[in-house]
Amino acid sequence: MAATTIEGINFNLTEEHLAVKEAARDFAQNELLPTAIERDTHSKFPYEQVKKMGELGFMGMMVSPEYGGGGMDTISYVLAMEEISKVDASASVVMSVNNSLVCWGLEAYGSEEQKQKYLKPLASGEIIGAFCLSEPEAGSDATSQHTTAEDRGDYYLLNGTKNWITNGGTSSVCLVMAQTHPELKHKGINCFIVEKEREGFVVGKKEDKMGIRSSDTHSLMFTDVKVPKENRIGADGFGFKFAMSTLNGGRIGIAAQALGIAAGAYELAVKYSKERKAFGKSISEHQAIQFKLAEMATKIEAARLLVYKAARQKDEGKDYVESAAMAKLFASDVAMWATTEAVQIHGGYGYVKEFHVERLMRDAKITQIYEGTSEIQKLVIAREILK
Numbered sequence: 001m002a003a004t005t006i007e008g009i010n011f012n013l014t015e016e017h018l019a020v021k022e023a024a025r026d027f028a029q030n031e032l033l034p035t036a037i038e039r040d041t042h043s044k045f046p047y048e049q050v051k052k053m054g055e056l057g058f059m060g061m062m063v064s065p066e067y068g069g070g071g072m073d074t075i076s077y078v079l080a081m082e083e084i085s086k087v088d089a090s091a092s093v094v095m096s097v098n099n100s101l102v103c104w105g106l107e108a109y110g111s112e113e114q115k116q117k118y119l120k121p122l123a124s125g126e127i128i129g130a131f132c133l134s135e136p137e138a139g140s141d142a143t144s145q146h147t148t149a150e151d152r153g154d155y156y157l158l159n160g161t162k163n164w165i166t167n168g169g170t171s172s173v174c175l176v177m178a179q180t181h182p183e184l185k186h187k188g189i190n191c192f193i194v195e196k197e198r199e200g201f202v203v204g205k206k207e208d209k210m211g212i213r214s215s216d217t218h219s220l221m222f223t224d225v226k227v228p229k230e231n232r233i234g235a236d237g238f239g240f241k242f243a244m245s246t247l248n249g250g251r252i253g254i255a256a257q258a259l260g261i262a263a264g265a266y267e268l269a270v271k272y273s274k275e276r277k278a279f280g281k282s283i284s285e286h287q288a289i290q291f292k293l294a295e296m297a298t299k300i301e302a303a304r305l306l307v308y309k310a311a312r313q314k315d316e317g318k319d320y321v322e323s324a325a326m327a328k329l330f331a332s333d334v335a336m337w338a339t340t341e342a343v344q345i346h347g348g349y350g351y352v353k354e355f356h357v358e359r360l361m362r363d364a365k366i367t368q369i370y371e372g373t374s375e376i377q378k379l380v381i382a383r384e385i386l387k
Contacts, residue, residue, distance in 0.1 A: 011308050013075070020076045024083035027056060032088040037353050039090065039214035043206065045170055046091050046214055053091070054125015058084070059098050063107055067115050069123035074249075074311040078256035082307075085260025086267065089363040090214035092260065096253035097166045098122060102129030102175060105246040106193075109234050118173055118193055130171035131250075132162040132194075132220060133243050139163075140376050142177075142243060143186040147222065149178035156180070156192065156232070158200075158225040164370070168218030169203050172196050176222070177239050189239035193231040200225040211362035248321050250371045252314060255307045255327035258335035258367035262303065265335075265342035265360045266296045272346055272355070283345070292345060296338050303331040322384035329377040332367035339364045 013021075031049050039046055053059055061077045063069020070076075077099060085092040106119045121127045138144040147160025158178055165174075174194045181188025194201065204219030233242055270293060273284035283289045310323040339361035343350035350357045368374045 011305070011312070013079075017076055017079055020072065021079040021083055023056065024058070024080035025086075027052070027058075028084045028087035028091075032084065032091055036088045036090075036214075037356070037359065039088075040359050041213075041353065043208065043213045045216050046088070046094070047170075049088075049091055050094055050128070050170075051125065053095060058095055059125035059128075060103050060119075060123025061099055063103050063119065063123040067107065067123055068120040069103065069107075073315045074252060075308065075315060078252060078259075078307055078311045081253055081256035082260035082263060082304075085257040086264030088214070089257055089261055089360075089366075090212045092257050093166055093212055093215050094128065094170075096250070096257060097131055098125075098129050100250040100253035101131035101246050102173070104249050105131075105175060105191075105233070105242060108245070109238070109242055110193075111230070111233075113230065114193060114233070122173065127172035128167050128170050130165050130167040130174040130220075131246070132165050132174050132176040133247075134162060134164045136161060136163055140373055143189075143240065145177055145179040145189050147176070147178040148182075149180045149190055149192060149227065151180060152226075154229050156190075156227045156229070158192065158194065158222045158227050160222055161204075162220045162222075164207070165218055165220050166215055166370075168220055169206060169216040174220065175233070177243050181237065184237060186240040187237050189243075190236065191233040191239040191242045192227045193233065194222075194225065194227055198225050198227070209366075211359075211364070211366050213362075247371055248324055249314065251324040251328040251377070252307065252310045252320070254367055254371045255303075255310065255324070255331040258328070258331035258364065259300065259303050259307050261360050261364045261367065262296075262300050262331070262335040262338040265339040265357050265364075266293070266300055268355070268357055268360075269293065269296065269342040269345045272349070276347075289345060292341050296341055299334045300338060303327070303334045306330050322381055325372075325377040325380040325384070328367075328372065329374055329381065332364070332374060335364040335367050336361075 057070040060069035061072045065071045122129050149156040149158050176192045176194045180190045200223040202221040207217040273289050276283045306327040310320050310327040313320040342357040349355045
């Protein structure tokens, strides 16, 4: 493979990278694909598949082996995310949240005791985690936390509601942002590790979604939930900084998911175009279809390079805020556009579930919304370039 370099960043993939990519592709094709349509139709969580993802090391890829993880780099992670997302974005978002938001945040900012107690089982896939920031009145405006954590000496009393929580029903451990000092606004927010079995913790109804239907999304309610002081992450008031720092890395995971959705739709479109006959020849021989495929391939490759750049900068310890936002913004737009084109290439068959592309189109939309909407990504990018 020829070297591809952007600002000194080399995108050559090592043998280890290629092995991770192949393992993820095999898992997606053999374990996820056969039941993807059924799980989507019935909003059925992929319990067996997620368990196997844990056994294969996909649930804590970047966590140090010291804490039960794979010790891999971010490039390995995005390669695996892309291959799994080509087939089933519902499975990949479970993996993304556990890796990018929960495990990474705990390893980067948690105490040694917290890592030993919570990070180890999360990284091994023994349990699943959730990241709880969004609220009924706090979506893009994450500073407006109405969930409160009252300091009661040796514990906090947690009250409030969180919305749109991925892994909300299946997680054992949640990272919950809550306001402790309202007078300090975002500087008064804390992050807490909250176990599901705590009294007063109630899981709300499962959302009936347009896409990523076999992942579980719930509202979570907290009523006088006692959280021990040792379950606070970082110093008092560190919660908002924790959330924003963690989401920066999360954007890389979702960008890789969007890339995978787009690439999966493209692969299906190429395959179908070679098989489908019209006017006496394969539709791939018609220029109208060729132009669609050429544009899809070009935009997907551009998205891939943006994702790789963000991942590499993260691995090299560079500031990746701008590159992560650019990758998520562009890749999510490409995912929405490419899946729509794939449906168009399939014609009427693209509109039925059997051919998968309609599911990929429904799954693509959320990548423009969660972990920071496209509009928020533009604000982040503008702020970075205008510094």
